[in-house]
Amino acid sequence: MKPPAFDYVRAESVEETLAALAEEGDEARILAGGQSLVPMLNYRLVAPKLLVDIGNLGDLAAIEADGAAVRVGATVTQAQFLAWPGLAESLPLLAQALPDIGHYQIRLRGTVCGSIAHADPSAELPLCLVALSGTIMLRSRREARDVAADAFFSGALSTTRAPEEMIVAVRFPKRRSGCGYAFREFAMRRGDFALVAVAAIASDDGMRIAVGGVGDRPRACDLPPLADAALADALNAFAWELEATDDHFATAAYRRGLVRSLGRQAVAEAMRCRG
Amino acid sequence: MPRLSRDMRHPIRLVVNGREMAGDAAPRLLLSDFLRHVLGLTGTHVGCEHGVCGACTVLIDGVPTRSCLVFAVQAAGRKVDTVEGLAGPDGELSPLQLAFQRNHALQCGYCTPGILMSLSAYLRTHPEPDEGALRDMLSGHLCRCTGYTPIIRAALEAARELRKES
Numbered sequence: 001m002k003p004p005a006f007d008y009v010r011a012e013s014v015e016e017t018l019a020a021l022a023e024e025g026d027e028a029r030i031l032a033g034g035q036s037l038v039p040m041l042n043y044r045l046v047a048p049k050l051l052v053d054i055g056n057l058g059d060l061a062a063i064e065a066d067g068a069a070v071r072v073g074a075t076v077t078q079a080q081f082l083a084w085p086g087l088a089e090s091l092p093l094l095a096q097a098l099p100d101i102g103h104y105q106i107r108l109r110g111t112v113c114g115s116i117a118h119a120d121p122s123a124e125l126p127l128c129l130v131a132l133s134g135t136i137m138l139r140s141r142r143e144a145r146d147v148a149a150d151a152f153f154s155g156a157l158s159t160t161r162a163p164e165e166m167i168v169a170v171r172f173p174k175r176r177s178g179c180g181y182a183f184r185e186f187a188m189r190r191g192d193f194a195l196v197a198v199a200a201i202a203s204d205d206g207m208r209i210a211v212g213g214v215g216d217r218p219r220a221c222d223l224p225p226l227a228d229a230a231l232a233d234a235l236n237a238f239a240w241e242l243e244a245t246d247d248h249f250a251t252a253a254y255r256r257g258l259v260r261s262l263g264r265q266a267v268a269e270a271m272r273c274r275g
Numbered sequence: 276m277p278r279l280s281r282d283m284r285h286p287i288r289l290v291v292n293g294r295e296m297a298g299d300a301a302p303r304l305l306l307s308d309f310l311r312h313v314l315g316l317t318g319t320h321v322g323c324e325h326g327v328c329g330a331c332t333v334l335i336d337g338v339p340t341r342s343c344l345v346f347a348v349q350a351a352g353r354k355v356d357t358v359e360g361l362a363g364p365d366g367e368l369s370p371l372q373l374a375f376q377r378n379h380a381l382q383c384g385y386c387t388p389g390i391l392m393s394l395s396a397y398l399r400t401h402p403e404p405d406e407g408a409l410r411d412m413l414s415g416h417l418c419r420c421t422g423y424t425p426i427i428r429a430a431l432e433a434a435r436e437l438r439k440e441s
Contacts, residue, residue, distance in 0.1 A: 001324050005281035008302035008348050012276065031349075038344040039325040042305075050278070051302070053349060103415030105332060105339045105393060190414040 003041035010053045014060065017166055018141045020052045026163035030054055032075055035102065035110035036118035060168060065090060069134075069171040078107040078115070078125075090174045092273070093132060093199055096183040097124045103191040113167045116152075119159050119217070122193040124185070126153055127212035128172070130220050131199035135171040140164045146171075153217040175275070179203045182269035184262040185213075188249070195250050196258035200266035203274060209235070209263055214242040214255050235263040279348060287351045291316065292360030300347035307331040309347035310357060318358040318388050322417070329416035332389035333357050339393045358388035361395060370440065371395055371433040380429035382420030390416045390426060398434050402441070406431065 011017040021028050027049040031037055040046045054060065060074040063084050070090055072081060081087065082098040101107055101115070101124050115125040116136060129136075129149040136147045138161060147160060154160050161167065175181065185197035197212040210220035221238050223231075239259035244252035279285050284299035291314065298313035305324070310316045310333070322328035324343045331342040334356035361369045368376065371394055381387040390413065397412050398404070404412075409430050410423070418426065 002305070002308075003303045005301065005303050007278050007281050008346065009278040010276040010349075034344050034349075035326060035341075038346075041303075042325050042343070051346075055349065099411075103329075104397070104412045105329060105341060105415040106326065108338050109340055109344070190411065 001042040001044070003038070004044055004047040006041075006048055007050045008053065009050065010056055012056070014057060014139070014166075014168065015141075017052050017054055017057070018139060018164070020050060021164045021166060022141045024050050028052055028163075030117070030166055032114045033077060033110040034114075035106050036114060036120070054166075065174070067174075069173045071137075071169050071171050072112045073169045074111065074113040074167055076112050078102075078110050078112055079104075081112050082107065091132075091172055092175055093128055093181040093183055093201070094172060096181070097128050097185075097197075097199070100124055100183075100185050100187075100191075100194070100197075106191075113170055116170055117159065117161065117167050119153050119155075119157050120193065121156050121216050121218065122195075122197070122213040124183075124194070124197060124212070127197055127199055127210055127218040128183070129170060130218040131201060131208060131210035132173050134173060136161075136167055137169045137171065138162075138165040139168045140166070144168075150220070156216040158216075176203075178205075178274060180270035180272065180274035182266040182273070184266045184269075186258050186262060196255055196262055198259065198262040198266045200263070200270040202267055202270035207267060207270065209238065209267065211238070211242060211259055211263070214239075214244045214259060231267060232260065232264065235260050235267075238263070285348060287347050289350050289352060290354045292356055298347075302346060302348050304347045305343050306333070306345040306347050306350050306355070307342040309350075310342060310355075313347070316357055316359055320385055320388055322385070327417070328386070328389075329393065330386050330389045332392045332416070334392055334396055337396060339396045356392065356395075358391055361391060369395075370436045371398070371429075374429040374433035374436065375426075378425045378429035378432065380421060380425040386416055386418045390418070394430055394433070398430070398437055402434065402438055404430070404434055 029048040031051045031053045062073045064071045088095040134149045136152045180202050182200045185194040187194050194213045199210045201208045206224050208222050212218040239256040244255040287300050288297045307321050310319045320330040322330035326341045326344045333342045
C-alpha cells in the first residue's frame, strides 16, 4: 500500500509549524515519529495536503520535571521516555505501561505526544494520561491552552484539538505519596494493541481506575476504598458502563470479563505498592 | 527547508552503508521503495507496509526503523544502514550473519534482513541480552518459517562472539 500524494515540509521552528497549520487547517498533518500517521497514510485512511515534519525541532525534545509533574515535549520518543532516569520514581504507572507499547523498533521512533494526538482507544499513553489526570499543552498561532486529558479525547481517533493547534507537550502528574500505581494489559500477542488495558491508582482514601480498549476512548472512574465483593461489584458496574461492543477480536462479554479480572489484579497490585 | 511539492521529484542525498548516494523522490515515496527502486538496494524486503512485520527494518542514524514508515525525504542528509552493509568489503559475513548461517536461523529469508538490522543495533547497546529480552525485541519481527527458536539461538551465539571480539 502506498500513501496518497502530499506536499512535505521539514519545519525549522514551532512558529513555522503553527503558521503552516494556520494556513492549511485540517488539510495539514504533523509528522513526528510517523508510527501511527504513516500506517494511516499507507492505508489511505487519511489524505492530507501537507505533512509538516517536526522531527528536527530540538526545542520540543525535552523531558522536564517540576515539583508536581513531568512535561514531555512533542518530539520525545517512547524509548527516550522509557529510558528517562526519573521514570520509576516519578511516574511508576508509565514505567509499567511503556514497555507494552508496540515493539522495541516502534518505541524507538514513535513519540509520546504522537500517541496522544492519534488517540487510539486501545493505546497505553492516552489511558495513562487519563488515569493520572494529565494535561495536553496545545499551541496555535493565536493562543496557548492546556486541556485536561478527560476533555481531550472525544472518540476513536478523535480529540478536541482544533485544526490549527499542535501539541507542544503533555504533562503527567508525578507520583503522590500514599498512592500505589499499577498497569495491566491483555493483548493477543506481545506488542499488539490491547484488547483491554487497566490502570489503577490506589490509596487509603480511595482508588481511580481507568480502562482502555473498551469503548471509543479511555475512561476513568473514582471509587471509595473497596475490597472483595464490593470491589468486584464496582468493577462489574464500570465494565457495563463502558458500553463494549462485539468485534472480530473479542465479544463485548469477553471484554467486560477482562475489565473485571485485570481491574481486580491492578487494584490489588496498586494497594500492595502504596508508597 | 522549502515546501516540497507533491507533483515533483526532489533530489535526496544521504549516506547509505557509509557511501554517499543520491536519487530523486516525490514526498510520498517510502524509504523502503527509495532504497529498492531508486538506489537498487533490494536487500531490504517489503512485507506489510504498515509497520507490523519488520521485514523492511533499516538503521537511520544507527536506530532501527521501519523503512515503510519513513519517507525518503525524511532520510535526506541522514545515515542509513541496510543489510547490504553488514558483510565486510570482500564479502566476508559478519559474526551475526555467520551465527545465522550456522544455526539455520533462516529458511525463506524474507524476514532476515530486517531481523539482522534490528539485532546489529540491539547487540551493540545490549551486549549481554538474555533470551527473554531477545524474544521481546524480536516480537517486532514476523518470521513464518523458523518458529524463532534458531533465531534466538543465533542471536545469543552472536552476542557471545561479539563480546569476545570487543
